[in-house]
Amino acid sequence: MDKLVIEGGKPLSGTIVIQGAKNAALPILAASMLVEGKVTIDHVPKLLDIDVMLNILRELGCRAEHNEETVLLDTSSAHSSHVPEALMRQMRSSIFLMGPLLARFGEVTIYQPGGCAIGERKIDLHLRGLMALGAQIQEEGSRISCFAKRLKGAEVHLDFPSVGATENIMMAAVLADGFTTITNAAREPEIQDLQRFLCSMGAKIIGAGTDTITIEGVEKLSPSRYQVIPDRIVTGTVMVAAAATRGQVTLQNTNPSHLTSLIHVLRRAGVQITVDGDIIKVGCASRPKAIDRIVTSPYPAFPTDLQSQVMVLLALADGVSVMKETIFEGRFKHVDELSRMGSDIRVDLNAAVVRGVSRLYGATVEATDLRAGAALVIAGLAAQGRTVVEQVHHIDRGYDRIETMFTRLGARISRLSPLP
Ligand SMILES: CC(=O)N[C@H]1[C@@H](OP(=O)(O)OP(=O)(O)OC[C@H]2O[C@@H](n3ccc(=O)[nH]c3=O)[C@H](O)[C@@H]2O)O[C@H](CO)[C@@H](O)[C@@H]1O
Numbered sequence: 143m144d145k146l147v148i149e150g151g152k153p154l155s156g157t158i159v160i161q162g163a164k165n166a167a168l169p170i171l172a173a174s175m176l177v178e179g180k181v182t183i184d185h186v187p188k189l190l191d192i193d194v195m196l197n198i199l200r201e202l203g204c205r206a207e208h209n210e211e212t213v214l215l216d217t218s219s220a221h222s223s224h225v226p227e228a229l230m231r232q233m234r235s236s237i238f239l240m241g242p243l244l245a246r247f248g249e250v251t252i253y254q255p256g257g258c259a260i261g262e263r264k265i266d267l268h269l270r271g272l273m274a275l276g277a278q279i280q281e282e283g284s285r286i287s288c289f290a291k292r293l294k295g296a297e298v299h300l301d302f303p304s305v306g307a308t309e310n311i312m313m314a315a316v317l318a319d320g321f322t323t324i325t326n327a328a329r330e331p332e333i334q335d336l337q338r339f340l341c342s343m344g345a346k347i348i349g350a351g352t353d354t355i356t357i358e359g360v361e362k363l364s365p366s367r368y369q370v371i372p373d374r375i376v377t378g379t380v381m382v383a384a385a386a387t388r389g390q391v392t393l394q395n396t397n398p399s400h401l402t403s404l405i406h407v408l409r410r411a412g413v414q415i416t417v418d419g420d421i422i423k424v425g426c427a428s429r430p431k432a433i434d435r436i437v438t439s440p441y442p443a444f445p446t447d448l449q450s451q452v453m454v455l456l457a458l459a460d461g462v463s464v465m466k467e468t469i470f471e472g473r474f475k476h477v478d479e480l481s482r483m484g485s486d487i488r489v490d491l492n493a494a495v496v497r498g499v500s501r502l503y504g505a506t507v508e509a510t511d512l513r514a515g516a517a518l519v520i521a522g523l524a525a526q527g528r529t530v531v532e533q534v535h536h537i538d539r540g541y542d543r544i545e546t547m548f549t550r551l552g553a554r555i556s557r558l559s560p561l562p
């Protein structure tokens with residue numbers, strides 16, 4: 143298992159170009175199964191989760207290459223609608239194959255998806271959405287089989303604005319007969335990106351980015367070339383790292399409008415942020431200020447995927463902050479690890495009370511999930527002394543060589559891999 147070794151205490155400085163968004167690229171790659179032919183997707187980051195998605199697509203019979211940041215897919219040779227359990231279990235996003243395979247083949251067999259242990263993460267909203275479109279679903283243990291000769295447009299109301307369920311239902315409805323309306327849909331930028339990709343192939347969808355999405359089913363889609371949006375969570379991670387190390391960083395290829403809630407929080411903490419087109423500049427010369435209340439909620443509110451990273455900044459802030467996590471019940475696992483580094487954080491149910499300390503100290507810590515791991519890297523960069531972050535494979539799910547990214551900004555960070 144790889145480890146990251148960080149010699150902390152050095153302010154980050156320099157310029158960085160932000161990678162394409164994992165959470166946009168994954169559903170877009172799955173949605174490519176809706177079309178027969180050659181699809182090109184640009185700005186796809188080199189990540190473990192992307193490798194898993196491409197392996198699943200190959201297993202289904204597609205040809206897939208990932209050169210630099212471009213994925214070339216040929217879906218015309220796809221012959222299977224059965225995703226093997228071992229691949230399903232490698233990540234949560236394997237669930238995105240359900241809607242497209244059902245729409246294309248009239249049947250799909252999948253298994254309960256795997257992924258980081260950040261909560262129970264049911265898939266009931268995905269299944270109920272597909273049933274509303276006319277799918278018959280059989281569940282036997284972790285195996286889930288769905289059938290529908292042709293899906294039929296319907297009104298689907300989500301009890302909770304689930305990102306993945308919204309995307310799965312959109313993808314299934316694109317080739318359904320008639321109109322589908324999704325109400326209480328999630329509004330994340332990645333959903334808008336999926337709509338743009340599907341429309342580039344000839345789908346008829348409006349409303350992504352609002353809570354009502356309307357899809358008019360079409361007979362067939364045509365292959366296209368598409369570029370995914372910048373990763374707002376990686377952007378946010380670098381912004382917080384710049385602030386926590388009291389550095390000065392310029393981020394290129396960002397979409398600041400996707401980060402309004404984070405920018406607001408960082409400015410309240412006293413971090414200087416300037417925005418110019420797709421460039422964000424972050425600077426922090428003095429100790430950040432505490433923030434009395436941050437609550438994670440669906441977009442456009444503060445994202446759960448940045449909760450752990452911002453907690454590191456607040457752990458170093460002047461005063462007491464409170465962070466409430468409302469999306470995933472198991473997303474405070476970084477707290478125990480941060481306490482090894484000298485933080486003072488108490489968790490009470492879904493709230494963390496963070497008493498800022500003037501300094502964190504290097505320690506050996508474990509990345510328990512993707513964003514918890516990113517938070518520990520930020521803590522290591524800001525801390526005095528050496529930090530070793532273990533279980534780096536979690537971080538590799540979402541960051542394209544995080545050590546290279548931070549080395550470019552002057553950090554002293556390297557990866558230790560076990561000898562083969
Ligand atoms: C690949 C991707 O885009 N991942 C993101 C996506 O995950 P994901 O799509 O899995 O997140 P959801 O929005 O679906 O989940 C939010 C909440 O709804 C619950 N739920 C979800 C589906 C369902 O059928 N039943 C149910 O109860 C989940 O357990 C969770 O408590 O949105 C999350 C919330 O912004 C982000 O943290 C993830 O980074």
Ligand SMILES: C=C(OP(=O)(O)O)C(=O)O
Pocket residue numbers: 165233234235257258260447512513540
């Ligand atoms: C939780 C995340 O991703 P996933 O839904 O793929 O587990 C994340 O990106 O922080």
